[in-house]
Amino acid sequence: MSTGAKFFIGCLGVLAVMGIVGIVLAYAVFNVVGDRVGDFAGGLEQQQEAQETLVRLQREHTFQQPSDGVVTPAQAETFFQVTDELWEEMRPWADELEDLALRMEERDQPSLTDMAAGFRTMGRFVEGRLVFADAMDRHDLSAHEYLWTGMSLMRAYEELDRDEERRTVAPENIRLAERHRSELEEIHRASSDGRPDRGAVFHLSMLWGMTDGSAWQAMGLDTLMHEYR
Secondary structure, X not given: OOHHHHHHHXXXXXXXXXXXXXXXXXXXXXXXOOHHHHHHXXXXXXXXXXXXXXXXXXXHOOOOOOOOOOOOHHHHHHHHHHHHHHHHHHHHHHHHHHHHHXXXXXXXOOOHHHHHHHHHHHHHHHHHHHHHHHHHHHOOOOHHHHHHHHHHHHHHHHOOOOOHHHOOOOHHHHHHHHHOHHHHHHHHOOOOOOOOOHHHHHHHHHHHOOOOOOHHHHHOHHHXXXXXX
């Protein structure tokens, strides 16, 4: 399993544990860390701001997937630049999320301290979507184009070592993936210690980039993501 997937599952694990303990602990957390409620409310406002930004960018920078599926060199460069920027902004709290998930996995029931940390974690997740939206805005880029480019490049990367007759992606994408092999390997591989990395950023971006429930199907990204996996 990739580092990004482990990281994503870890985050979901935190939220799942919080759901299992139910109303009693939630009430306790409310009383122990009541000052965090205001932070979370502010996070909901950030979520709405991110949503509005992503919808606007999708409207202003409408992206049509090319019929030949070819990624341009300019799209690839932008994808790697944005991914690097996202990772640098999210790095300070990525390890915090991973540590929390691992700590909670080791316990039968989370402590109030863990619950308080989980509450902050939800705020971090919301904050991450705002960071993602801001990055798209800086580059005049729709989430659709960013995600399509990344998944197309990763598909090509996974076929680099296949025999030519077994490849299913455009030759241009294979050449582009070869040119950026080191960057794609860094996104694809699981790090030796299982810590979050750029792969986590890309996997989480698949959720942050959604603007409504039908977005994946409308963009054709549901099929592409299935093929990428």
